[in-house]
Amino acid sequence: MQKVINSQILKETVIEAVESQQVIDIHTHLFSPDFGGLLLWGVDELITYHYLIAEVFRSADISYEKFWAMTKTKQADLIWQTLFINNSPISESCRGVVTTLKELGLDLASRDLQDYREYFAHQKIEDFIDIVFDVAKVKSVVMTNDPFDSIEQPIWLAGRKGDPRFQAALRIDSILNDYVDVGRDKLSGLGYETDLDLSEKSLGEIRRFLSDWINRMKPNYMAVSLPPEFQYPEDSRRGKVIKECILPISLEYNVPFALMIGVTRAVNPQLRMAGDGMAKTDLACLENLLRDNPSNKFLTTLLSRENQHELCVIARKFPNLMIFGCWWFMNNPSIIDEITRERLELLGLSIILQHSDARILDQLIYKWKHSRQIISKVLIDKYQDLLDSGWITTQDEIGRDVAALLGGNFEGFLQS
Ligand code: RAT
Ligand code: ZN
Numbered sequence: 001m002q003k004v005i006n007s008q009i010l011k012e013t014v015i016e017a018v019e020s021q022q023v024i025d026i027h028t029h030l031f032s033p034d035f036g037g038l039l040l041w042g043v044d045e046l047i048t049y050h051y052l053i054a055e056v057f058r059s060a061d062i063s064y065e066k067f068w069a070m071t072k073t074k075q076a077d078l079i080w081q082t083l084f085i086n087n088s089p090i091s092e093s094c095r096g097v098v099t100t101l102k103e104l105g106l107d108l109a110s111r112d113l114q115d116y117r118e119y120f121a122h123q124k125i126e127d128f129i130d131i132v133f134d135v136a137k138v139k140s141v142v143m144t145n146d147p148f149d150s151i152e153q154p155i156w157l158a159g160r161k162g163d164p165r166f167q168a169a170l171r172i173d174s175i176l177n178d179y180v181d182v183g184r185d186k187l188s189g190l191g192y193e194t195d196l197d198l199s200e201k202s203l204g205e206i207r208r209f210l211s212d213w214i215n216r217m218k219p220n221y222m223a224v225s226l227p228p229e230f231q232y233p234e235d236s237r238r239g240k241v242i243k244e245c246i247l248p249i250s251l252e253y254n255v256p257f258a259l260m261i262g263v264t265r266a267v268n269p270q271l272r273m274a275g276d277g278m279a280k281t282d283l284a285c286l287e288n289l290l291r292d293n294p295s296n297k298f299l300t301t302l303l304s305r306e307n308q309h310e311l312c313v314i315a316r317k318f319p320n321l322m323i324f325g326c327w328w329f330m331n332n333p334s335i336i337d338e339i340t341r342e343r344l345e346l347l348g349l350s351i352i353l354q355h356s357d358a359r360i361l362d363q364l365i366y367k368w369k370h371s372r373q374i375i376s377k378v379l380i381d382k383y384q385d386l387l388d389s390g391w392i393t394t395q396d397e398i399g400r401d402v403a404a405l406l407g408g409n410f411e412g413f414l415q416s
Helices: 007-020 033-038 043-047 050-059 064-069 072-085 092-103 113-121 125-136 152-157 173-177 179-189 200-217 237-253 269-275 284-292 305-317 333-347 363-388 395-415
Strands: 023-025 138-142 222-226 257-261 298-302 321-323
Touching (some): 023 363, 023 395, 033 125, 043 092, 050 072, 050 269, 064 269, 072 092, 072 113, 125 363, 152 200, 173 179, 173 222, 173 237, 179 200, 222 237, 237 257, 257 284, 284 298, 284 305, 305 321, 321 395, 333 363
Parallel strands (some): 023 138, 298 321
């Protein structure tokens, strides 16, 4: 007998469905232990997350030079003192550390960083991964894999067989955004004969590179982050490689092309990885790609709040576009709340609600806990509106919908 939902039990039903759903995290920067030092975890990594580095310079009286000369432990000490002790940790990135420590069972009352370090020092990474996946209720994560990275490359070439909960995504930024200074050299270094003019031979070699690495990595998708001025079609090397290499290979192997648009890299280079900014994009680029390549599959997330409504309208026009997550500067409660509502209203359940972008394993805990809280709130409102309109729904149907939004839609899109 299916449990019919009324207003009295709606809230608890939605919260239970959202809280218990195992998620697929479709974009992270995490790595499985076989990637050695690329897998970041522990309290010092949490506190020196680049989102927090940007914040510490706003409050601490320290020069960039002095900060970067410090060890990670000293940087963490400074950030802890500045953002958690001298000030209340209100920002989303600070609150994330608080939630993570709390969910791991650490004593927040002590505020003793040394104690927290001891806890992590006693963890064995394989067990700790299980703890984090369990607490965060994450089924699997998609990594960001750079075939040119000097640590990653040999591991892939040796036929990586790591923890299958960590799946691959083939990241191709250097080929598309930095072909002249980086991409071409790296391709040549791997034996792909490419020239600066992108002759027919070079284009063939780039296609061969993509095929080889798709066969090797079995990526969920090929991904690139793009600046706000990105256009398509584009009279540039990037435009040519997308048209002649990425799109045909994406189609041939049924590996979607993920475009993450809106980042302006190194707005303040002194901040290093924390120094990137953003701006809104002319989304004609996306419409052109989708219209001209109806058999290709695209995943997209955007960095500018101002682009989000337009993105929903584009997704209504093109079923070969799957929009996903609240990316980076979008991943804050007020904005997640707003754009999740907007997306559900314009696109119903045909979206991937969220990804974490976690760089540090432990962050899966807070990123998903915070997101689930907002997702529940939004869904309660949406189902309440439906009940008020006279629709009769059941617990099973709500569970089905939540499962789609937090993972099923991604799997379905990959398989379609
Ligand atoms: O969210 C982040 O940590 C950013 O630094 C980027 O990694 C961004 O998500 C990207 O994938 O380029
Ligand atoms: Zn990312």
